[in-house]
Amino acid sequence: MQKMGILGGRRWLSRGFSSNPLRVCVVGSGPAGFYTAEKMLKTHQQAQVDIIDRLPSPFGLVRSGVAPDHPETKIVINQFSKVAQHERCSFLGNVTLGSSISLSELRELYHVVVLAYGAESDRSLGIPGENLKGIHSAREFVWWYNGHPDGRNLEPDLKSTDTAVILGQGNVALDVARVLLRPTTELATTDIANHALAALEESSIRVVYLVGRRGPAQTACTAKELREILGIHNVDILIQESDLLLTPVDEEELKSNRIKRRVHELLSKAATSKPKHASLNQRELHFVFFRKPDSFQESEDRANHVSGVHFEKTVLKGVSPGKQIAVGAGEFEDIKCGYYLIEEIIYNYQDSWMVLKSIGYKSVPVDGLPFDHKKGIVPNDRGRVLSDTSDPSVLEKGLYVCGWLKRGPSGIIATNLYCAEETVSSISEDLEKGGLISSSAMPKPGRDGLLQLLHDRNVRTVSFSDWEKIDSEERRLGSSRNKPREKLTTWDELYKTTSQ
Structure with missing residues (x-):
């Protein structure tokens, strides 16, 4: 029998939870996001991790920031692809934090929300x-x-x-x-x-x-x-x-x-x-x-x-x-x-x-997120988001940051690995203290709730299998020109390919 819940006036369907698995949402599919997801999946065997991104394509700056004549740097995409294909992980593209879904809604849906959407301004x-x-x-x-x-x-x-x-x-x-x-x-x-x-x-x-x-x-x-x-x-x-x-x-x-x-x-x-x-x-x-x-x-x-x-x-x-x-x-x-x-x-x-x-680069805040405009980062303590910068003991429960949003726009791709390890360590400590999830608490809807809400709002999501269609088409186009890929560069091209 399916259980029913209410989220902001909307109903969601779950699949009859027999337990209360850890629901984690990572916002941003660049190196910081994927390293965080990978560490969460390895550290917490019952965690279900969803990675959302405003673009139809994953990998963030590995795809759109690394120079084209540095192909060796992009090899890390193979590692990230394995994370996205993990049975307890999913990628949902074309989901924009702030318009497709609010931060407060994500925090209702998930036990843990990790913001790793980087810096998309100047x-x-x-x-x-x-x-x-x-x-x-x-x-x-x-x-x-x-x-x-x-x-x-x-x-x-x-x-x-x-x-x-x-x-x-x-x-x-x-x-x-x-x-x-x-x-x-x-x-x-x-x-x-x-x-x-x-x-x-x-x-x-x-x-x-x-x-x-x-x-x-x-x-x-x-x-x-x-x-x-x-x-x-x-x-x-x-x-x-x-x-x-x-x-x-x-x-x-x-x-x-x-x-x-x-x-x-x-x-x-x-x-x-x-x-x-x-x-x-x-x-x-x-x-x-x-x-x-x-x-x-x-x-x-x-x-x-x-x-x-x-x-x-x-x-x-x-x-x-x-x-x-x-x-x-x-x-x-x-x-x-x-x-x-x-x-x-x-x-x-x-x-x-x-x-x-x-x-x-400069990070951009969203509604409901504490933000240090001078430093261009979210105030945090080892990845834990601080409600009040003057009092490090006042935290935003279940809300974390990683990557440029956490430390500023600096470092190389590998820097995000150590950054993610620190944030996941903080999450683990908070879980051990019982501050994020308990056996008596109601299950969080997680992915089911997110998909239902996005469906109700007519937001078209792009799955990792949809991305693989884009990837295949780009490689096909590139092969005829002696290139590793010919990128699809418009939203219409990207959407059209996922529908094939």
Whole structure:
């Protein structure tokens, strides 16, 4: 006999629970979400885990963030697929937290809700001219070339200028620069989106500037990423050798950080290498340090288009042992974008150009979720969501976070593994204390309740078997073009394929 329950005025059907299994919902199907699901399934043998995502496709930034010429990084998808195919796990795509279902409703349906939906917005510089045409966030550009359905219509102008300026020097900034500079013949055999490949084949971009607030001793990229971009064929690397001079504080900072020390060594070596100028197709990559944007300048010839950046020079100021921040030096300069650098001014014979802001991703809060807007994270204690940041003992029962939403947008894919282990450990401790589930408590509807509610709201869910149809079609399309896959890049294409 089926039991009936009430959830927010709606009825749900269960399958005659003989016990009270642990119902877990993970919001977000990127690395943080999948590692959390995997750890929960291994640690708690009776747990039923549902992973929901607003996209029809799983894997988050592994699919839409990892550069197309880094296929080895995407191998982790095989591991995540096994998690999704586990008998006690399910994937439900096209389910958006906040519109398809609210956070409060999820907390009624499940004993445990883990938010791992990452950071899908961008930090703002907050300076004049930031909304001019030709300025994009690196996230938007990455989504565009990786075939994210929300990035399909970006259409960056790669023809009107020979130069792109990237604000930031982290791994994402280097990814973007590499895609702009790498020969398209090499990109053509990756899973780069077809519309992006076509645009890059016609691109006029020949010069890329990577501009950072701090110096080479503080560069945020990894040695692996830097080594790769320095090795691109037919690209001259230009660095002012004076920028590479180290202060005693810099030397102390490098002494305790092997990665940054290696990065500085690579930059120093590149700075002393002579430009190749081997062909007419020669391209240039400039590293510019100790500059922060003060305002963007509008083109005189193209209304509402960016044509330059007003920069303030910076100096480093120690704030704690081994840490220096960039502060304005009160000296300004107008940097124009173009082929050559004379006396610290980049000149351009064209009056429009492209700027990509790679200054960090930003998480977005939802109704009912405590949020630290300054840090851009959910206040938490080892993954437990705090109701009150001033009192760590006041917790949101059954609500947890993992990944960028928990610690901020930093780290590599493997960082999420350790992050998930910590959050699952906190969940386990709370379960042992009896704070989440008890034998006398009414069973939670979990997946059945969620599916019923979504059905009532006419929300079309995408299962993992539906995703496998998308995966199969993308691989089929790619095989005819010597690519691992040809991504479906519009919502309509994705939906249509799941219906076949």
